[in-house]
Amino acid sequence: MIRAYRFVGKLGFKITARTEKLIPELLPLLRDISAARMYEEFNKLFLTGHGLKSFEILLEKDALHYLLLEMGTLITEPEFIDFVRYALVNSDTRYHEGKRNMPHFLYAAMLWPLVDQLATKMQTLDKYCNNDPTKNISIAANIILNKQNTITMIPFKALEDIKNIWLMQAELEKIKNINNPEPWVWQGIFRASLEFFVIRAQLDDELKPIAESWTQSYEFYVPPEKRSRKSITNEDRAKISHKFTNQEATQTSTKEKRSSKRKKLLIIR
Numbered sequence: 001m002i003r004a005y006r007f008v009g010k011l012g013f014k015i016t017a018r019t020e021k022l023i024p025e026l027l028p029l030l031r032d033i034s035a036a037r038m039y040e041e042f043n044k045l046f047l048t049g050h051g052l053k054s055f056e057i058l059l060e061k062d063a064l065h066y067l068l069l070e071m072g073t074l075i076t077e078p079e080f081i082d083f084v085r086y087a088l089v090n091s092d093t094r095y096h097e098g099k100r101n102m103p104h105f106l107y108a109a110m111l112w113p114l115v116d117q118l119a120t121k122m123q124t125l126d127k128y129c130n131n132d133p134t135k136n137i138s139i140a141a142n143i144i145l146n147k148q149n150t151i152t153m154i155p156f157k158a159l160e161d162i163k164n165i166w167l168m169q170a171e172l173e174k175i176k177n178i179n180n181p182e183p184w185v186w187q188g189i190f191r192a193s194l195e196f197f198v199i200r201a202q203l204d205d206e207l208k209p210i211a212e213s214w215t216q217s218y219e220f221y222v223p224p225e226k227r228s229r230k231s232i233t234n235e236d237r238a239k240i241s242h243k244f245t246n247q248e249a250t251q252t253s254t255k256e257k258r259s260s261k262r263k264k265l266l267i268i269r
Helices: 002-011 017-032 035-046 051-060 072-076 078-096 103-122 133-148 156-172 190-202 205-221 234-268
Strands: none
Touching: 002 017, 002 035, 002 051, 035 051, 035 103, 051 078, 072 103, 078 103, 078 190, 103 133, 103 156, 103 190, 133 156, 156 190, 190 205
């Protein structure tokens, strides 16, 4: 059934009226398919150049929840639909340009509204209200991904990347990081996280200047030949780590000297 919808999206096929009439009754049988197999079907639907069309078909046929967690009222909200559409347009364009699509990015986009909703709710609860936003996102991410894994079994590396993209969203909004961007732009997941942030900014005017600032920083610090994840070597990371370790040591030393001077002045007084 999912394959039939995929052929409609990819090849423009039409499902006969007799077959289409039976599909809604049989869709619940997809729950009996292994989560590993459903992960493969997800990839074929959304990563091979016809993701937007597949998404629209699954929405129309009320079949999306057989591949993703139940979204509740989110599934009808324009913000959710527009956000996923932006991500899928980006993904489809990459595919047709001969670029490789990775499932972690689309999972991050499709599940982000649930994670964001849960993390935001946690901020209102006494138990979590004093947490750094990244901590609440991390807790929410673990809950959502554990549930999603019962539907589509996502490989561990992809799970890590999905979570890191989400965690990076909170870091990109922090003023201290915007003012000190270099250590962040060299992180392996940064480019995907920035692309994700830029999509968010398409729907939130407050994020647009932040997205522009990070884009400028990325283009300034990272040369074109180093802008793919695989091109950033361990040596590059070591240089950046060493540079900022020295900077932190210098800052710490300066603070200690200032503290020592204050103590001496107090003694004299």
